Amino acid sequence: MFAGDDTAEVSLDLPCRAVCAVRANRNETQFLVGSCSTSETNRIHVLHYNNNNNNNNDEVNVRAQLVQEQGPMEVICSSPKDPTLLCTAHSSSQLLLQQLPDEAVVTTTYSSDDDRMDATSSTTMEQLIALETNGIVSDISWGDESSTGELLFITRSGHLTQFDIETQQFIRTLSLESSTTLPRLQWDPHANGHAVAVTVGKRVHLLDWRTDTSIPTGTVDAFVAHRRPGHVTALDYNPNKPYVLATGGQDGLVQFWDLRLTNRPLLVARGGHSHWISSLQYNPFHDQLVLSSGTDSIANLWRMSTISSAPLLTNDADVVNGEEEDDDNASETAGPNARIARHEHVDAIYGSCWSAADAWVYLTLGYDGKVQCHSVPSKEKYKILL
């Protein structure tokens, strides 16, 4: 049940880029996947991950499929408070705030899988707000529980907008330089809604987002994150340790930065990807674990112990010796920092995310619509827990 090889798979049969975990549901592992087909009807799929302890079978089911008429979905983002609330960005330069029907996310309503599919495929969603944006939105960050309602999004052309859902008002907009790559952004989880990191081209901009305008442009610092040629394509803050930011780039490297000293990275992870990194996610509970996925259709799970908030105490060599080196990749995963799992899809991976309910479950999404749910290898899990 905990073995890393156990992978639950489901195929959605539509090209997909957008995925997110239902953040407000802390009891069940649920994900939302949005498709981006140009020729067929696009859908939002509500996925439910079932970790069935009795028969050692992990399974992931499509609980609901909801038709979207607004064109291919670029980004999908769920509310941190309300499991039925979500925000989608479409290729038609539209940003929608929508509400899922309750039965799509709430359990115990259905008896069998078939019923579920039939019952929900016809369900439509309630559209709450529709915004015309200044270009296609490439990333959305929904503020934490404390600052709900602060929706931050950036368009491909570099227009950064903050929108308050409750008052339905634009709070602030900012124009950054435009680049050929998709800009990414992320609220700083430690700054209480005051700081934002944005990638534009080769640079990572750190923005002061406080309401006072003492810093006119809002940019506190901007640094070239990847010295190898190529742009920054992904970023994530360490959820437990302030000032630590992970970035992924077109050079296939994952780099970790201390934002107080950005002249060189804290750590570089090399060799994991042979093409661009499309998504980079810290585990929301245990910041030793970092998930990276790339357009080379590979997803890697890294253990970055030394720069985490709680470095592992046990000497890894002892652990290896103690377990008689029962698996042949023991030497590969030795050392405090290492890649501990590698998954391969058929097509490029554009989205991956951690479950909000289970600290050890993560999902990778292939462009061909194949969804894989994995769990962290039990050996690594115990290393972190014990």
Add this chain to the structure above:
Amino acid sequence: MNSSSSSSSSSSDEDDFLTHNNKGIPREALVRQKLLENFYGKTPERVWTEDDDDSDDEEPNDLDAATFDARQYTEQLIQTEPMQRLLEEEEQLALQVRTLDSTMQTMVYENYSRFIDATDAIRSIGVHVTANEPALQQLSSSIHQLDAQSKALEDTLGPLRDQVAEKIRVRRLLTRLDTLLKLPATLQLYVEEGQYQTATQSYASAAPILAKHSTGFESLQKIEAECQAILQSLRRTVQNKLRQWSGQELSDEVPSPPQSMMEIYECIGTMQLLFLQDESEEETIDLESTACAASLRLLDRILDTHLIDVQERKFATTELSAASLIATDYLNALLEASTLFTKQFTMKQHLVEFISEAYSSFLVHTKGILLEEQLNEATDDEATQLVAEATTLLVQSVQDVTDALQNIGIRSEWTASFLGQATQLTDSLTRRRVDQKFQALQISMVEDCWLPLGQRLAEEGASLAPPLVESTVADCLQLVDDTIRTCCNGGSESPPDLKKALIYSVRKFCYWWANALEQMAGGESTRVDRLVEAPLGTDDKSVNAFLILVDEDDDHRIDNHASWQKLCDMMQALTSREDGDSAIQLVLTVAMICLHAESSVANSLEESIVTHLSGGKKPNKSRIMTGDMLGQDVQERFQLARSTVFVLYASRRGSEMAQLLCQDVTQTIGRPKESTRQALAVAKQACQELNEMLQGSYKGRDIPELESTSSRSSISPLARKKGLRLDIERMFQEKVAVFPHTSTLLDVNDILFLVFKIAIRAWLEQIRRSIVLAEARSQVAMDAMLLKHLLPLYLNEAQATAVGNMIEDCKLAVGDRMDGASAAESDNEDIIIDAVRSCLNDREWTSVFVLK
């Protein structure tokens, strides 16, 4: 002491207390033995073993024994011995029998002649005796007379003699009594002189006598009491001293610390004598550990004194000699303690522990002193000399001590490690010294060679100057050579140590060098705490092999050095400069340095090591070639560095090309785009630059003819296949990994392949995120056709096929990203081919990207 209980005869008894005859032989027997020895000469010791029971030993096979059984012997011989042996035996026996016969004959003859002689003599006596009878009678009477006279004398002198004997005995008793009476004073004297053992022994031998006789005499009682008091206080003093010295407890009465090992063992011996009366085992063991602890403390004090001594000398600016750096006193004291210990105790367990402990603290001490001395080395060549001499002395004296320890019965396996440890210390000192020099070298190389190069690159910007690169590499090599020379000049270490240390340091330095080059071009630091390396494939572990020698502390030092950071900043500024291609020039320069280093560093440094180790003489070539000291590793490391730098170059050129390809994919102009032409121009430029550097004989090729019957199906609007069929098809299609992070990439074709891979893959990504109209699809198909058609100009066949597949993927992708309404429309392929052909026929248009 047991004599006192065995006999009541006081005189012999009292004799014994001085002679300590503890053997079990009775006195009379001893006298008899002496007399017999005088008469017969030395007799075998066995005489004294009263019951001699080996007399009835039956030896049937001993020819000379009385119990010899001839039949049995013969039978045994026949049964057990081989024929040859039997024959020899028989022959020998026959010979012996003959010899015996002749001997017997001779003896019979001799006896017979003697018998005749004797008969003659007897006969002559008979004649003479009768003649002398009166004289004999006279003799008899004289003897009788003599007898009478002697009896008379005996009667008169006998009592007198007895009296004399009695007086002698009394006198002896009186002397002893005197000794007894003076005993307290003597004991006191001994105690004051520190001869505790002698004092205790004297008391121990006198005590029984005192005990026996004191009942009647008051004076003796007093003496006994006095002696016991002295002994008590002696015991207290000794115990106190030992406790203090071994650090067990501290009392108010602090004795002066021991001056020598003798003093400690005097006390230990005394305690042992005292305890012997109690005969308790535990106390003895306790004593052993006390002795060890006290000795260790004394040894520690010697070390402290030595340290102070060394420091005082340093401050007094007196010449430090090598001998003064090594605490030879300590080793001597250690040896003395061990010798005394073996004399005093039989158990070796404590001794071994003691020696190991003492030795290890000696090594720590010596290491400390030598390291401190070595710190001065950077400025002082004499210090180097001094340390070298001192280490030689150290090994020598440890050798001596080890030998001596073996002589007093310490087994060699216990001492074997000592010499090894000392040599190890020497080795590590050498290695450390060499290492320090190379650390300084890192900084000076950055400051003297690379910073100027960086400055020139920053100032002149564009032009790549091969002579400049060559001279930089030469300068670097010269610096390393100088460092090796200073390492060799410094001391007189034995060459193997130095050579090992040098090779280790040079190798480490070269790895750092290669990595520094990588970093200058924009690569990552290979510091273990900075890099996580995941093998891309399953069998790809080449890089990790080079990470082993990376020393975190060293790299930390150079990483934080101002010059290195300045260089990094300079390089970064160059890399991120927007104008022109200074970044490309930088990467190419570094690649060139790597190329030069790869071909020359390993050999020339090996040569330097050999030359300087042999004292500056040029050794013959063959010796250099055979000693594969730095071997392939260094060369391979530079090769890897070059490969890494080429990957950086390819990424740079690739993204340049990608940027051109990705320019507005939705745009349609009805013929191959200008940006595509420019992208191909980038490929041409890369090709030229690489050829120039690698001196490849790369030939320009003509543009192949464009066939009009190219397959139509690949760009059908329904190209996107569904479900299982697609899955299976993709499963068998080989994936092209874009970045080969660790594989070697050394050939012009390889690098160009990577450039194309990066560009085409980026194009695919760009297409995937756009939504296009039907016209844009034809546009992409047109550009794709042009690119695919021209691939053989730059790549070999397999590579062209791989990139061709990627281009097909792009065409597929653009079919997928059609706007819903226009998806059904089909391309007119003839128009596409015509457009491409017309471009290819335009000489001016193609001249931008065609290699001449």
